[in-house]
Amino acid sequence: MLVFVKERLAFLSVPKTGTTAYQAALADRADMVVSDPPMLKHAPVYRYNRFFRPMFDKVCGVELELMAVMREPVSWLGSWYRYRQRPFMAGKPNSTAGISFDDFVLAYLKGNKPGFADVGSQANFLKSQPNGTGISHLFRYEDPQRLREFLEQRLEVTFDLQQLNVSPPMELQLSHSVEARLRRKCAEEFVLYDSIA
Numbered sequence: 001m002l003v004f005v006k007e008r009l010a011f012l013s014v015p016k017t018g019t020t021a022y023q024a025a026l027a028d029r030a031d032m033v034v035s036d037p038p039m040l041k042h043a044p045v046y047r048y049n050r051f052f053r054p055m056f057d058k059v060c061g062v063e064l065e066l067m068a069v070m071r072e073p074v075s076w077l078g079s080w081y082r083y084r085q086r087p088f089m090a091g092k093p094n095s096t097a098g099i100s101f102d103d104f105v106l107a108y109l110k111g112n113k114p115g116f117a118d119v120g121s122q123a124n125f126l127k128s129q130p131n132g133t134g135i136s137h138l139f140r141y142e143d144p145q146r147l148r149e150f151l152e153q154r155l156e157v158t159f160d161l162q163q164l165n166v167s168p169p170m171e172l173q174l175s176h177s178v179e180a181r182l183r184r185k186c187a188e189e190f191v192l193y194d195s196i197a
Contacts, residue, residue, distance in 0.1 A: 003034075
């Protein structure tokens, strides 16, 4: 998470959406960088609302707008699948080694997900709270130019991005039947992604 108090902006870090690169590029410009532990670095809206929002309200007297990046849902799952294919994951419960992408997605669709497929939900991460706390600025991972233009204008800064924390390259293809099940069971993910202007 990156916080810019003067600009009244908090950049939440949805996992597997390239936010580590933005943290590295903008850390010197930010008033606060939450890079560890992962539960705080990747604080979803509900956790921001519970812990961070009251702090900024009481200590700084500001209400921050929230921004985030969302990745196309199949691509997002593919990134998690590839990330958990890394060699050092071999033999660990979260490894996807020896598991097909179809089987990974089918496991993700289960109510009681096995460890390797328990990767959360972008829609749940970004869900607005009853008190109105929610994402004011949502960007598609696949449209980095729009995100960059927003940040450069809002923060009055230019920056260079490096690729960091990247999943290993791999061609992935979901079968039509599994993708149809994913789109039906996780419809809110696709609806939210499609709603991004």
